[in-house]
Amino acid sequence: MRSLLEQEIYSQPEVIARLLDRELSRAQAIVAGLPTFNYTLIAARGTSDHAATYAQYAWGAIAGFSVALATPSLHTLYKAPPRLDGALVVGVSQSGQSPDIVSVVEEGRRQGRPTVAITNDGSSPLAAAADHVIELHAGPERSVAATKTYTAQLGVMALLAAAWSRRPERLDELRRLPETLAATLQVASGVAARAERYRYMEQCLVVGRGYNYPTALELALKLKELTYVMADAYSSADFRHGPIATVAPGLPTLLVMPTGAVYADMLDLAQELRARGAELLICSDVPEALALGTTALPMPGGLPEWLTPVCAIVPGQLLALHLAQTRGLAPDAPRGLQKVTRTV
C-alpha cells in the first residue's frame, strides 16, 4: 500500500487545479478591494515560512511589493509588537492553529491594517482573525510532512502576484501549472531508483537562489523530517559568504537550478563545488546542468522561472520519500513530530 505521503505527493496536480478553480476570482476580488499599503508583512512558521519566502520573490518581482517576514515572538513572548503603518498583514498556516501566527494577524487588525489569512482550514482561528481568507482546498493532509499544502501555498502566492500584476499572461502561465506538475511527477519518477545510493548519508547541503531559495529551504526540511539527515539549506550568495568552507570531498550537495535569471550563478557554483570534489545532485530542466551531477532530479522545461518552485520541489519530495523507505523509516509519521505544531 502506498504511504499517505506518496499519495499526497501524487495528488499535487489535482490540488493546484482545484485551487485555481476555486480561488482565482476570490484572489482577484481581494486584491481589487484592498486599501493602499506600502509593504506586506507575512507571519508563518516551518513549511509555511518557505512559501512566505517564495512570496518575497514573486510579490517583489511580479507585483512590486516589498515583503517582510514577521518575527512573531515580538508579538507573543516580548509583548512589544512593532507599528505596522503601511503594512498588509498576511498569516500563513496549513492548520491555522499556531497561536503566534494568529497573534500577528490580530495585531494587524488591532492597528487597523488590512489582513489576509492563507490556510487549509477556513474555520480555523487564523481564518477567523483575518479580513480575507484564501483557502488551500488541499483536502486533509494526513501525512505529518507537508507536501501538497506547500505547493498549494506557493499556488496562492503566485495567484496573488498574478492578480496584482493585472497582466493576463501571468494568469495564463498559472493555468498551465497542473499540467506541468503532472509532467514533473513523470520525468522525476527515476529518482526512486537513486535513493539507495544515499542510504548511509548523514549530512548534505541544499542550495538554491532567488525564486528557488525557498525550494532549497523546503527540500532540506523534508530531508530532515523524513530521513533525519542533517540537511542545511542556503542561497548561493550566502553560501559563498562562509558555509562553503564545510564542503569536503564527497559531501552530497543538492543544487536547485532550473532555467532562469539565477541559472548562470548556480552553474558557476556547481562547477566550483565539482572542482572541490562534492557529490552533486542536480535539480534542473537543463541537460548540461543535470550532466554535472552524480544524481539527476529532472524537471520539465518550458515553465517561466517565477513558477518553477511549484515543480522544482517535487523531485526532492520524491527523493525524501524514497530515502525514508530505503532507510526503513515510516514516511507518514516522523519521530517527535505532530501534524499541528502550536508555538507561541
Add this chain to the structure above:
Amino acid sequence: MRSLLEQEIYSQPEVIARLLDRELSRAQAIVAGLPTFNYTLIAARGTSDHAATYAQYAWGAIAGFSVALATPSLHTLYKAPPRLDGALVVGVSQSGQSPDIVSVVEEGRRQGRPTVAITNDGSSPLAAAADHVIELHAGPERSVAATKTYTAQLGVMALLAAAWSRRPERLDELRRLPETLAATLQVASGVAARAERYRYMEQCLVVGRGYNYPTALELALKLKELTYVMADAYSSADFRHGPIATVAPGLPTLLVMPTGAVYADMLDLAQELRARGAELLICSDVPEALALGTTALPMPGGLPEWLTPVCAIVPGQLLALHLAQTRGLAPDAPRGLQKVTRTV
C-alpha cells in the same frame, strides 16, 4: 603566538567602547534628521545578515519599527526591485564592497528613500551610496571569520534602537556593555578546556530565540567557517515545526538561553532535548540552565535581554576558536574563503 582570531575576539570590549565613544552622537543626529518612514529594509549577507536579524528584534521591540530583510537578487539578477515607498533603507557590510548590498541602497536612493550604511570602511562603495554612514571603528579585521565586526554591528543596531527610543536608560544600559563584554571573556575562559571533547563532532545544532536567534545563526556560521562542522541553527519555534526530528541520542545541541522573556520556552526545549538524549551545550547566565548541559558556555548576568546577544556570542566564538585549534585547523584562514566576498 596568539592567532589573529583570538586577538580580535579579545579586542571586543575595546571595539565596543570605541564605537560608543565615536558614533553615539552621530547615531542620535541621524535619527533626529531622518524623514518619516513606515518600516526599515535591511540588506546584508552572511554575518552582517545576522546583525540585521538582531535589528528585527531590537528595532521592533525598543523602537517599534517593523524590519524587512532585503532579497538582493531582486535588485541584481532579476532587475525587478520592489517599490520601497515608506522604507528606510539600510545596508550592512563589514567591507562595504559586496555589489548586491550596494545595489539595494542605490535603489533606495533612486526611489528617494532615506538610506544608511553600516560598515567598517567609511570610504567603501556602500558608504558612498548612502545618505548617512555609521562606521564600526573596529580596525582592520585580519582574520577571515568575522568576530569584532559582528559585535560592533550589533552595537550599531543597539545604538540606533536606543536613539530611536529616546529613553536615556537605554543609553545607560549600552554604556555598560564594554565592561560586561570584558567580564564575559573572563567567565567564559574555561570553554577552551572543553573543546577537546568535540574533536570528532561532525554535526551539531544551535538553537536560540528572539534576541538570541541571531546568536544561534552567527555561532553556527562560526563553527562552519572555523571547524567545518555542519552546524545548523534554528529559532526554537521553527525547530519544533520539523527539524526536531533530526535529534538522535548524543547529537550535540547548543542552546543560547540567557535570562529574559524567551528563557522559559528555551528551558522547556532543553528539558525535552535532554529527555531525547541529546548532548546539551548551554550558553546562559542561569546556573540552573548551565547545570542541564554537559558543557557550560557561561556568561555574566545582569545584562538587559536586548543587549545579551553582544555577550552571548562570545563563549561560542571561543568554542569555535579552540575547536579549530584542537582539530589542527588554521583559525585565521579557513579553506575556500576570502575576507571580502563579492556576490551579485
